[in-house]
Amino acid sequence: MNYNLSQIPDRTAKPRENGITMVMDKGLSVREVEDMLSAAHPHIDLVKLGWATSFVSPNLDDKLAAYRSANIPVYFGGTLFEAFVVRNQFDDYRKLIDKYKLQYAEVSDGSIEMKQDQKCEYIRTLAQQVTVLSEVGSKDEEKIIPPYKWIQLMRAELEAGAWKVIGEAREAGNVGLFRSSGEVRQGLVEEILTQIPNEKILWEAPQKSQQVWFVKLLGANVNLGNIASNDLIPLETIRLGLRGDTFSHFLNQKTKQKWKLSAK
Numbered sequence: 001m002n003y004n005l006s007q008i009p010d011r012t013a014k015p016r017e018n019g020i021t022m023v024m025d026k027g028l029s030v031r032e033v034e035d036m037l038s039a040a041h042p043h044i045d046l047v048k049l050g051w052a053t054s055f056v057s058p059n060l061d062d063k064l065a066a067y068r069s070a071n072i073p074v075y076f077g078g079t080l081f082e083a084f085v086v087r088n089q090f091d092d093y094r095k096l097i098d099k100y101k102l103q104y105a106e107v108s109d110g111s112i113e114m115k116q117d118q119k120c121e122y123i124r125t126l127a128q129q130v131t132v133l134s135e136v137g138s139k140d141e142e143k144i145i146p147p148y149k150w151i152q153l154m155r156a157e158l159e160a161g162a163w164k165v166i167g168e169a170r171e172a173g174n175v176g177l178f179r180s181s182g183e184v185r186q187g188l189v190e191e192i193l194t195q196i197p198n199e200k201i202l203w204e205a206p207q208k209s210q211q212v213w214f215v216k217l218l219g220a221n222v223n224l225g226n227i228a229s230n231d232l233i234p235l236e237t238i239r240l241g242l243r244g245d246t247f248s249h250f251l252n253q254k255t256k257q258k259w260k261l262s263a264k
Contacts, residue, residue, distance in 0.1 A: 005242075007241075007250060007251050007252060007255065008240050008241065008242075008250065009219065009220035009221075009239070009240060009241065009250045010220070010221075011220055011221065011239065011240070012221050014042070014045065015045075016045065016221075017199060018199045018221045018222075018223060019220065019221030019222070019223065019239075020045040020046060020164075020202060020223040020224070020225075021043055021044060021045050021046075021224055021225075021227055021232065021235060021236075022045065022046040022047070022048055022202060022223075022224070022225035022226065022227065023036075023044050023046070023047045023048070023227050023228075023229060023232065024048055024050050024171055024206070024225070024226045024227060024228060025047050025048065025049050025050060025053070025063075025074075025229070026050045026053060026171065027050075027053050027057060028063070028229060029059075029063075030059050030062045030063050030066055032229070033063055033066045033067065034066055036229045036232070037066065037067075037070045037072070039232070039233065040229075040232035040233055040236075041070045041072065043232050043233070043235070043236045044070075044072050044232065045072075045073075046072070046073050046074075046075070046104065046225075047067055047072055047073070047074045047075075048074075048075055048076075048077055048106070048225070048226075049074060049075070049076050049077060050077045050171060051077040051078075051079035051080065052076075052077065052079055052080040052083055053077070054076050054077075054080065055080065060100075061100075064100060064101075068101075073102075073103050073104050074102065074104070075102055075103075075104035075105055075106055075130075075133070076096075076097075076102070076105070076106070077106060078106040078107065078108025078110065078135045078166075079108065079110070079111055080093075081093060081105065081106060081107055081108060081122075082108060082109065082110070082111050082112050084096075085112070085114075085122070086112050090122070094125075094126070094129060097126075097129065097130060098129075102130060103130055103131060104130055104131045104132070104133060105126050105129075105130045105131075105132055105133070106132075106133045106134070106135060106166070107119060107122050107123050107126060107132055107133070107134045107135070107157075107162070108134070108135035108166075108168075109135075110135060110137060110138055110168055116153065116156060119134075119157070120156055120157060120159075120160035121160075123157055123160040123161050123162050124160050124161050126161075127160070127161030127162070131163045132161060132162045132163055133162060133163060133164050133165075133166055133202065134157040134158075134160075134162035134164075134165050134166065135165070135166040135168055136150060136153045136154050136157065136165055136166065136167065136168060137150070137167060137168025137169075137175070137176035137177065138168065138175065138176065147187070147188050147191040147192060148191075150188065150191075150192055151191070151192055151195045151196060153165075154192065154196045154200075154201070155195065155196065158196075158200055164200055164201065164202045164223065165196070165200060165201055165202070166201075166202045166203075166204060166225060167189075167192075167201060167202070167203045167204055168204060169203075169204035169205065169206065169210075169226060170204070170226075171206055171226055172206065173204070173205065173206040173207040173210055173226070176204070177189065177203065177204065177205075178210065182207050182209065182210065184210060184213050184214075189203075189217070198218055198222065198223075199223070201223060202223040202224070202225045203222065203223060203224055203225065204224075204225045204226040205224045205225070205226065205227075206226040206227065206228065206231075208231070208234070208238070208245070211224060211227075211231075211235055211238055212238055212245040212246060215238055215239055215246055215249070216246065216249055220239040220240060220241075220250070221239075247261075248261040248262065
């Protein structure tokens with residue numbers, strides 16, 4: 001940090017298991033990647049090249065090299081995994097991971113129907129090769145998965161070897177964990193947390209209101225994903241109680257009483 005302030009919550013240090021910020025790269029240019037890293041690299045833990053953007057992005061090798069030079073791990077979106085699987089090209093997908101020297105992979109079934117045992121087998125296989133993130137939830141806003149099923153899926157996928165399970169929200173934050181309006185399915189999240197450790201979940205939360213909600217519920221070191229590049233610095237201020245939405249959240253009671261601040 002550039003100067004001292006008291007009553008700032010502790011942030012875990014990189015490389016970290018908790019407090020992860022995963023950035024969604026939806027097609028940034030190499031120059032834009034360099035600019036993002038210059039502005040916010042201390043606050044980036046993982047970068048996902050969204051869905052199958054890596055298939056059509058020019059200068060992919062140069063982009064990956066830029067991230068690698070900043071020691072930022074990159075992985076391809078889960079939809080690309082599904083695109084290979086649905087075409088019976090899983091072995092080709094594994095070769096692709098090696099070709100681009102990726103350390104992470106995402107397994108998802110948000111766009112295709114996949115039996116749970118089959119998905120867990122993909123996780124077990126890839127976990128021998130890279131660190132696996134496994135996404136739970138559907139991209140279809142009409143498909144409502146009950147809380148007990150979220151829990152069962154998350155538990156099984158962690159047991160199969162996933163490092164973290166991802167709560168689906170898409171890049172817009174309007175499915176899965178959230179209603180079409182972007183409102184958090186609060187009961188769903190709270191029920192998941194009764195059975196699955198918070199540190200094992202990466203919550204996709206692209207909207208500011210969603211980020212605020214999770215920070216208030218789970219603290220500065222909640223794992224958040226699908227963060228836009230221009231939201232990295234704003235998110236870090238939300239985590240630290242330095243934006244209006246969480247301004248009083250981390251202040252002690254004496255300070256709140258002195259300044260008559262409510263616990264927002």
